[in-house]
Amino acid sequence: MPMTPETDPQFESLLILGGGGLVGIQVAKRAAADLHPKRIVIAGLFRKEVTDAIDTLAEDHPNVEFSGYYGNVFLRGRPVPAAEDVALPSPLEQKADPVVRRHIFEDTYEDFETAYRESLLVRLIHEAKPTAIVDCINTATGISYQDVFLASDIVSRGLGELRDAAGRGAEQGRDGEQICLPRSQFDSFGVDLEKLLVSISVPELILHVRLLYRAMMEAKSKIYLKVGTTGTGGMGLNIPYTHGEDRPSPTLMTKTAIAFAQTGLLFLMARTAGAPIVKEVKPAAMIGYRDIDFSTVRGLQWRKKDGALVMSRVPYVLYEAQEESLGDVLDTMPRPDDFTPLRNADGTEKTLQLPAVNTGENGTFTRGEFEAITYTGQMEFITPEEIAEDIILELHGSNTGHDVISAVDSAVMNPTYKAGMIRGVAIEELLKLENETKTPSIALGQLGPPQLAKYLYEAHLFAVEYGTLGQLLGLDGGAPAGAEDISTRFFQRLANDPLRETITSIGIPILHPDGSTIWRGPTVKIPPYNPKNHRITLDRKSMDLYATKGWVDLRPSHMAWWLEMFREMHGTTHARGSKWSSERLTRRAYLKDEIQIGEVVAWIFNNKLDPAGHRIK
16 A cells, blocks of 8 residues: 555655755655655755755655755754755855854853754754654764864964973063963964864764754654764775775774764664654665766865965866975975966866766765775675665665664663562662661762762652651551651751761752751762852752752752652552552552662652653663
């Protein structure tokens, strides 16, 4: 039975990131023909690739609504509708802009909420509201090919220059005269340092995945399928093909590292409760090809702009070769202004033109290069149509065997029966030691966020003061405990209990019932210490946030929250039927009357965190 919007409403709207690329356009064609979505949104870096794709697709599939946006999904900004013709700088030009670099730094290392609000990717997903997303962007290349190694070397050398200058200045000013280093030297070093920080790939990738996940959750997207990469076209560390740098290429290895780091993050997303279905296909060969033509060849070239050397992707200009005698030093600085360009008959600069194969994102290759890279035992290649076919099958729910996330799922080692048996033995031994030493074993604050330790200590207070749900909730014939009374009892206990010093010494403050005083130790874990920003302004909102994240909170309002949690726990056991039926043993059930602190906190993590905090596989 063919799929239609009525029979398969899952694909009412499909967003294809990188939809104008080699794979993206084939995915769009197959999706329009086989999935019959009502709408396909094409997103690309440049307007022309988006409009060309839409024109081709709309002509062949008049029953599907096509729309498009363009812009850089890794930066701030608005996705520009394809109908608008707006001049946008290239990614290299954008990274060269000090304002853009500052925004990248802030988004990556400082304020996630601003990053989320301003992100072009987030705005695109909110605008498109896709039920499914196919991501054909070569994320690993976009994030990793910023050459953190070269940037690190530049910063290291700049730091050495500053130290040398500072040393000379100190020597010259030894009679008390203060020597100031040139401002230009500091400014230059600052720019180099900023470039290094924004070229570090992993933090930028983590931000990208966090933005993507939250945006999809808010847009209620059902499926995310990533077209990933191995970084080396399936070859190993001995790969003889790089993007122009020497071999072996640390930059190329970074690309592979980021490609599989993204797979790891997608693996986590696929195991997140409430997240979209997550899949990834990884072509392990060169993808090709788009076109064969006699054409002008473009590439990354150094050019002078406003007196400074900048790199951009432009046509190769042919220059007259100059003879140069070799001495002890070879200066590799690009000197485009010192060489004479060859001229055409009409006086224009002569550019490199030759027969070449266009492989899309992989680049333009000559016959010699194409022959070599596709030869048996080399990288070889796979067609975009074959990749698109597997993508459509995976979207439809068929198992192609090429979903990397499923492959990792099937290969990882999961919890075992033996470990479940040993768990009880370990807990019994710990309880024995606690009784023998009269020392409670509650939390160190080293496992997970301080919120775990905070909850465990609070649950411990309930356990030692009340013991059971029945006594706490008045189910054993007594009166139920009230929030004010609980708050007072806990405060009085901690005022005379050495446990107080244990809690505060590991960095967990204890907030008094009045909400205006804390007990604390030398270190406070929440908010974390920042040597440059350690005097934190406190208002009611921020204090509530810190108390929720990592302070033992003795306020009556928090005790009321705990009472509600315990009532829900009790309700999961006695709501209906026998509590010993196997169907009752789920993450939603708390089957004991005794307050067992670890299981109480695990129940909260399983059922009350937002987003949910339990495993689904």
